[in-house]
Amino acid sequence: MYSKDGESYFIVDAHVALWDARPENQRSIHGKQFIDCFYDYHRNLSPEGEVWSYEDYLYQGGERLMRDLFENGYVDHAVFQPAFLGEFYNNGFGQTEEASALAKAHPDKLTYNHNFDPRNGEVGLEQLRADAERFGLKGVKLYTAEWHGESRGWRLDDPWAYRYFEACRELGITNIHIHKGPTIRPLDRDAFDVADVDHVATDFTDLNFVVEHCGLPRLEDFCWIATQEPNVHAGLAVAMPFIHTRPRYFAQIIGELLYWVGEDRIQFSSDYALWTPKWLIERFVDFQIPEDMTEYAPVTTAQKKKILGLNAAKMYDIEVPTELRLPDADEPATGPRGADDIAERAADPTELAGV
Amino acid sequence: MVLALRGTTADTATSATAYTAAHAALSTVFDPELDEPITDLGFVRSLAVDEARVTVHLRLPTSFCSPNFAYLMASDAKDALTALPWTEHVVVQLDDHHDSDLINAGLAADAGYRGTFRHEAEQDLDELRETFRRKAHTAAMERCLTALLRAQPDRQVDRLGEVTLGDLPDDERTAALRRRRAALGLPDVRTAVVLVSHDGTTYAAADVPLALRRARSTRVSIDGNAHFCRGLLRTRYPGSEQDQTERPEGAEPADAVLRPPTAPTAPTFIPLTQLKEHLS
Numbered sequence: 105m106y107s108k109d110g111e112s113y114f115i116v117d118a119h120v121a122l123w124d125a126r127p128e129n130q131r132s133i134h135g136k137q138f139i140d141c142f143y144d145y146h147r148n149l150s151p152e153g154e155v156w157s158y159e160d161y162l163y164q165g166g167e168r169l170m171r172d173l174f175e176n177g178y179v180d181h182a183v184f185q186p187a188f189l190g191e192f193y194n195n196g197f198g199q200t201e202e203a204s205a206l207a208k209a210h211p212d213k214l215t216y217n218h219n220f221d222p223r224n225g226e227v228g229l230e231q232l233r234a235d236a237e238r239f240g241l242k243g244v245k246l247y248t249a250e251w252h253g254e255s256r257g258w259r260l261d262d263p264w265a266y267r268y269f270e271a272c273r274e275l276g277i278t279n280i281h282i283h284k285g286p287t288i289r290p291l292d293r294d295a296f297d298v299a300d301v302d303h304v305a306t307d308f309t310d311l312n313f314v315v316e317h318c319g320l321p322r323l324e325d326f327c328w329i330a331t332q333e334p335n336v337h338a339g340l341a342v343a344m345p346f347i348h349t350r351p352r353y354f355a356q357i358i359g360e361l362l363y364w365v366g367e368d369r370i371q372f373s374s375d376y377a378l379w380t381p382k383w384l385i386e387r388f389v390d391f392q393i394p395e396d397m398t399e400y401a402p403v404t405t406a407q408k409k410k411i412l413g414l415n416a417a418k419m420y421d422i423e424v425p426t427e428l429r430l431p432d433a434d435e436p437a438t439g440p441r442g443a444d445d446i447a448e449r450a451a452d453p454t455e456l457a458g459v
Numbered sequence: 460m461v462l463a464l465r466g467t468t469a470d471t472a473t474s475a476t477a478y479t480a481a482h483a484a485l486s487t488v489f490d491p492e493l494d495e496p497i498t499d500l501g502f503v504r505s506l507a508v509d510e511a512r513v514t515v516h517l518r519l520p521t522s523f524c525s526p527n528f529a530y531l532m533a534s535d536a537k538d539a540l541t542a543l544p545w546t547e548h549v550v551v552q553l554d555d556h557h558d559s560d561l562i563n564a565g566l567a568a569d570a571g572y573r574g575t576f577r578h579e580a581e582q583d584l585d586e587l588r589e590t591f592r593r594k595a596h597t598a599a600m601e602r603c604l605t606a607l608l609r610a611q612p613d614r615q616v617d618r619l620g621e622v623t624l625g626d627l628p629d630d631e632r633t634a635a636l637r638r639r640r641a642a643l644g645l646p647d648v649r650t651a652v653v654l655v656s657h658d659g660t661t662y663a664a665a666d667v668p669l670a671l672r673r674a675r676s677t678r679v680s681i682d683g684n685a686h687f688c689r690g691l692l693r694t695r696y697p698g699s700e701q702d703q704t705e706r707p708e709g710a711e712p713a714d715a716v717l718r719p720p721t722a723p724t725a726p727t728f729i730p731l732t733q734l735k736e737h738l739s
Contacts, residue, residue: 134522134557137522137523137555137557138522138523140522141521141522141523144520144521144691144694144695145691147694148690148691148693148694254578256579285523286523286524286525286526287525287526287579289579290579290580290581290582291526291527291576291579291580291584292527292580292581292582292583292584292586292587293586293587293590294525294527294587294590294591295525295527296525320680320683320684321492321680321683321684321687322680323676323679323680323683324594324673324676324677324679324680327676328673328676346683346687349690349711349713350683350686350687350711350713351711352709352711353679353682353683353686353687353709353711356679356683357679357683360675360676360679363672364676399675440669440672
């Protein structure tokens, strides 16, 4: 819970990890390259006082995670979204045992999502059933650029992926978090393309598809698909920290998402341990669209409350104190929000200043 | 960027010209995703000219930048240098990337895209290039039309579909749009409609506002990516800001802070006075 200026915000951090990237767990040079890439993201986008040492960054441990999220970070509930990365790390990147044990010890605070890889075929399907039982899965985190032997990527609309989504439906795993990466087969096309999300969202309307990084670096493709599919949601992992170094870009991202996707389908996350939630939440509550960027409406307190926690709480059936709840917006299920008044608003030159 | 130039003293002037020509050739190589020359982005780590031998090292913002884009830029760089009449041996190497070994071996053997990526490649990267040529056009179009809206407050958004190239001011923004149109094969005449899809289709008045909004999301995305990638390169390779030119579109105060006040913008052509310091 975070409170400021008489307003209280219920916080759900919808994308956190407990990873181990220490040298002894690195399986190849790619394990080092991967965590170095994360560390550069961290150094590049964090305020000076929030930068961790490289050693701390390699592995944070459960104790520090609990402190960073729940003692210092205002978070009421967090959802583990582990990446496997078995080709890069001996024991995987996300630490299944440690994270799931933490979630088991603190069910009121933590939800453990697991992952699957459709290239594991029948064996993987059996494993998914076992994992669903063992962890009580409500969601999964899928990384389409995962390396797997000769293959370095898969698509959500591959036939085998459909078998897994059918199993998810049957097992009550309703929340599918999607993380796009640089490799996919074939390499002929754009690996960050989200067209496959469009296909699965249409074919599995009873599943929620949360596209992490709100499709970045393809915000435009994501927005266009998400506006047409009522079960596609925007995850703000990696987008959040732009609020510090690139506040105008962040404003445009939020402005575009609110316009195309709407306030009920955007989820906050710190992407811990890429960043810590405390400063992101404080900044976001203070955030406003710059005055000269009038093509976007100001962000309301109710919208901030939904993004910071209420939307993810609804998706994960997390109990929210009655006084902090808000009704859904009176918006169409699909199509851009406020589309009807675009012409009217844009006709006013001040509305488009600073675009 | 590390500059290196070798040759006999008598050849100095010729060598400097050769170096300049090699750099100019590299400046024709674009990052298709960010729609900018690799020389402006700081992706050229070093360029060495030793008579007919040219060696280039490229660097990218992360080890995990998309391998298909990485390959495109590296192979385009090799092609551009090989096309110079005086080059006989061109070596292009991509540094510090997860696919460096694969891509560098492919480049050295002139294996082509399919030969380099084997089972991961189906046909070619033409569709990928086309996708980003279209996005670059969309963003350039949006910049022009939004500028027009600001300059002409009485203009109705839903009548933007009537604007032609002749209505645009003769400035760099319009020139950039015309270059992107040419890349798509769109007409370059004063009467040509500005707001069009990649194949030249115009929009009905009722669809114009939404078309502009879509174009805006593309422009926001490209500008945002361009600055994030530049910033990551500076974080990964301290000093690389010396090799980056300013990108005014989408720039924020932090970009000025990150750039040392004394740093010159990277020249498109290396001044000869500067080159002489590197002559041996």
